[in-house]
Amino acid sequence: MLVGLVSRFGQMVFVLVGISMLVFLIFFATPGADPAARIAGRNASQETLAAVRHDYGLDQPLPIQYGMMMKRLFVTGDLMSFVNRGQRVTPMVAAAIPVTLSLVLGAAVLWVLGGLVVGVLAAMTRGRWLDRSLMILSLIGVSMPVFWLGEVANLVTQSRFHDTMLFSWVPALGYKPITEDPAAWFKTLVVPWITLATLYVGLYGRVLRAALIEVLQEDFIRTARAKGLSETRVLLRHGLRSSLVAFVTMFGLDFGALVGGGSLLTEVVFGLQGVGKLTYDAMQNLDLPTIMATVIYASFFIVIASFLVDVLYAVLDPRVRHAR
Amino acid sequence: MRAFEVDERLGAEAGAKAPASVPPREASQNPWAVAARKLRRDGAAMVSLIVFLVVVALCLSAPLYATYVSGTDPFATNLNGEAVINGQTTPVLEASTEGLGLGMTPIGPTWRIGPYVLGADNQGRDVAARLLYGGRNSLLIAGVATIITLAGATLLGVVAGSFGGLVDAALSRLLDILWAFPIYLLAISLSIVLISKGFDIGPISITSGSLALPIVIIGIVYVPYVARPIRGHVLSLMAQEFVTAAIGLGVPSWRILWVDILPNVATRVIVFIPLMLALNMMTESALSFLSIGVQSPDASWGTIIQDGQGLLYSRPWVALAPGMAIALCVLALNILGDGVRDALDPKSKLR
Numbered sequence: 044m045l046v047g048l049v050s051r052f053g054q055m056v057f058v059l060v061g062i063s064m065l066v067f068l069i070f071f072a073t074p075g076a077d078p079a080a081r082i083a084g085r086n087a088s089q090e091t092l093a094a095v096r097h098d099y100g101l102d103q104p105l106p107i108q109y110g111m112m113m114k115r116l117f118v119t120g121d122l123m124s125f126v127n128r129g130q131r132v133t134p135m136v137a138a139a140i141p142v143t144l145s146l147v148l149g150a151a152v153l154w155v156l157g158g159l160v161v162g163v164l165a166a167m168t169r170g171r172w173l174d175r176s177l178m179i180l181s182l183i184g185v186s187m188p189v190f191w192l193g194e195v196a197n198l199v200t201q202s203r204f205h206d207t208m209l210f211s212w213v214p215a216l217g218y219k220p221i222t223e224d225p226a227a228w229f230k231t232l233v234v235p236w237i238t239l240a241t242l243y244v245g246l247y248g249r250v251l252r253a254a255l256i257e258v259l260q261e262d263f264i265r266t267a268r269a270k271g272l273s274e275t276r277v278l279l280r281h282g283l284r285s286s287l288v289a290f291v292t293m294f295g296l297d298f299g300a301l302v303g304g305g306s307l308l309t310e311v312v313f314g315l316q317g318v319g320k321l322t323y324d325a326m327q328n329l330d331l332p333t334i335m336a337t338v339i340y341a342s343f344f345i346v347i348a349s350f351l352v353d354v355l356y357a358v359l360d361p362r363v364r365h366a367r
Numbered sequence: 368m369r370a371f372e373v374d375e376r377l378g379a380e381a382g383a384k385a386p387a388s389v390p391p392r393e394a395s396q397n398p399w400a401v402a403a404r405k406l407r408r409d410g411a412a413m414v415s416l417i418v419f420l421v422v423v424a425l426c427l428s429a430p431l432y433a434t435y436v437s438g439t440d441p442f443a444t445n446l447n448g449e450a451v452i453n454g455q456t457t458p459v460l461e462a463s464t465e466g467l468g469l470g471m472t473p474i475g476p477t478w479r480i481g482p483y484v485l486g487a488d489n490q491g492r493d494v495a496a497r498l499l500y501g502g503r504n505s506l507l508i509a510g511v512a513t514i515i516t517l518a519g520a521t522l523l524g525v526v527a528g529s530f531g532g533l534v535d536a537a538l539s540r541l542l543d544i545l546w547a548f549p550i551y552l553l554a555i556s557l558s559i560v561l562i563s564k565g566f567d568i569g570p571i572s573i574t575s576g577s578l579a580l581p582i583v584i585i586g587i588v589y590v591p592y593v594a595r596p597i598r599g600h601v602l603s604l605m606a607q608e609f610v611t612a613a614i615g616l617g618v619p620s621w622r623i624l625w626v627d628i629l630p631n632v633a634t635r636v637i638v639f640i641p642l643m644l645a646l647n648m649m650t651e652s653a654l655s656f657l658s659i660g661v662q663s664p665d666a667s668w669g670t671i672i673q674d675g676q677g678l679l680y681s682r683p684w685v686a687l688a689p690g691m692a693i694a695l696c697v698l699a700l701n702i703l704g705d706g707v708r709d710a711l712d713p714k715s716k717l718r
Contacts, residue, residue: 054543061544066556073560081560186645186697188652191672191690194679198687202680304549308653322552323657326559334559338552346547 048354055350062342067109070335071101082331083125091125098123116339126330135321135333136340142218143317146309147301149232150239155294157244162251162286167278169256177248184245193238193312200234216314235313239306243297250293254286261285295352302348303341402634405710412706415699422696426502433500437482437493441500442664445491450474450482459483459491476684485684488674494685501666502692508582508660508667509647515586516643517636520593525632527594528601529624539598546591551653557584558659581660585650593639600635604628634711641704645697652693668693 071078079095080087087095096102100111115122120133161181165174200210213234219227258264259282267277297305307319314320318337325333406412433441439448448459459474473487485494527538545553561580604610604627613623648668654660655669663670668689675686 057540058543058547061540062548065544065548069556069560182698182701183694186701187694188649188656188669188672188690190653190656191686191693194672194676194686195690198679198683203683300549304552307551308656311657322555326555326657326659329559331559334556338549338556341552342548345549349547 048357051350051353055346058346059343062346063113063339064109066335066338066342067112070331071099071108071112072105081329087125095125112335116336122332122336124325124330124332126325126328126333132333132336136318136336139316139318139321141220142315143302143306143310143319145218145221145228145232146235146239146315146317147298147306149236150243150301150306151294151298153236153240154243154247157240158247158251158290159283161244161248162255163278163283165248165252166255166259166282167274169252174252178252181245181248184241185249187241188308189238189242190308190312192241193235193309196234196238197312218315218317235309235315238313239301239309247290247293251286251290254289255282258282258286292352296349299345299348299352303345304337402710406706409706409710412703412710415702415706419696419699419703422502422692422699423506426499426506429496429499429503433493433496436480437484437496439482439493439496441492441496441666443492444664445487448491459487460489472681473678473685475682485688486682488671488682488685489678490674494671494688497666497671498668498688498692501661501668501671501689504578504661504665504667505648505651505669505693506696508578508585508651509644511582512585512589512647512651513640513643515583516589516593516647517639519586519590520597521632521636523590523594524597525601525624525628528598529605529620529628531602531605535598542591542594542598545588546595548588550588550650553588554584554650554654555657555659557587558654578661578665581651581654585647585654588650589643589646593636593643597632597635600632601628604631638704638708638711641700641707645700645704648693648697648700652689 070081079092079099079101082099083091083095100108116133120131122132124130124132124135161177165177168174197216200213201216204210205213212230214227214230217231219231221228255278259278264277264281267281268274272280302318304319304322306317307323309315310317310320311323318341322334322337325331325337433439439445445459449456450459457474461472461474473489473491474483476486477483483493483495485498488494488497523538523542527535527542558580561584610623610627613627614620618626651660651667652669652672655667656673658670658673661667661670671689672686675682675684675689678685
């Protein structure tokens, strides 16, 4: 097990270094324009350009520039934005993390519960009308662009039906910290949660249904039935348990991807100042240092999270532990 | 042909529920014909295919629509134009009556054949005509990006899987890195660097605002998603007895690749086509919505949704219509994808 973990750890470090180099090369070595001009933002003065060149060591060879960049991101944390003059990037990202986590965690609860219900119901009624309609609804959910669904939700809850009993409680767009006002935090996030979860309910429901149907062909299910267990018990206690493996793996990956930038579109549509919205705003202002920081922090989060999931797997599942 | 029979046997060995011996009638026929017949019998997939083809045909007829039905140039701003609706002459953009009375409200949907069926956007352009032109761009980008992804992924996957050793190690690590990179952030990083100044390296030159930019970006970001399963498939094929036998017979390796490996890989690649088309349409719309895809005054379904964002509460159809078009196409492609997979490759597990 230890050998496996060490090699997996080595792989993680390699990917981290690779990603940071790739980001660095995209921003500093893509042919086309002077990186100093890109970093300084629109219509920068000659003094700013000179300051950028000095700050980032742009007159030095690429490996040294890379080293300086990494030091500023992870050691000193003093990467500066040139568009919002003097604004440090790292604290901005840190301030945005709770918003993204609130959004993704709430949506995750919804989509796991929704996916379980859809998957189990569809598998239980396989081939009948309930299964068919659930699967069609899931496919429709998977096929709608999330930012468009968010706009439709805004149209319904903020404008067209805002004055009816149903949606008069929906507050204006924006984020309220949970520490200040938990009720307002919850109310502002309900619509974004449902919007973000819709796609994943469809996805997880379909995957779980397929996994359940496959498991139900296995011998141990026949044994359970032969023992005289009720069909519900067979499905939930025996079938669901072994189908959850695929579900859990998917969840780890999707959760990491959403926290690491995937929730960008939802944050933009609902005006939530999370990491994704920060990246989006920086993109509108051509604020490259901020984008570099969010991209590197987010991808590091994803890589480290998927490493931790693998470690957890090795701890939980003896088959994985002895695989290497 | 031979490759396909081998594939059937592979499935049987892998413990699938298929009978160990292939029924003689099926085996004696062209496997592509068998798959096509299976697909034709799949009602949902056929309906989806027809829906998708109808959408493609409608989008291709965009110039006809702009000339004969809407009668306006969907790319020119038309701030002071007038339209005749119900026999009355109405300005295309009217001063807003809501709120402070600032800004302009474009003409709303007329819901009858003629100009401004779906209304105008905030530049006074006909939304229905832009929707059709936008569909061409969305479909074009999704299509070409799919070709780039599948060609790149097949090349990488086959090279890595069949050469093995150092080549495989290097390519796999490269794919690992790209795989771990968050898709939208990678696309944003590439776009932000390229979109303002374009791209100029040796003979390849892409001007900013060109459609080639989103095509290349979308084509590249999904390569690892396809290359990894293909590499795995090639690796398992290389370990099969019929390849060992071919090597033992002294068949040159290019011929093994061509006759034994590629036909088997081809079925996998074809299964990916509708799914990648759907995924790429979604990605294109997202990038255009974030204003780093198709650039104004060109249209795509994502850019029209973005145009409609400011008009969401007064003229919702500007944003609603293109979203419905995307959802319809993606839905049709997903159903078709399920059908193609069942017809060609019933044992593969795709998410």
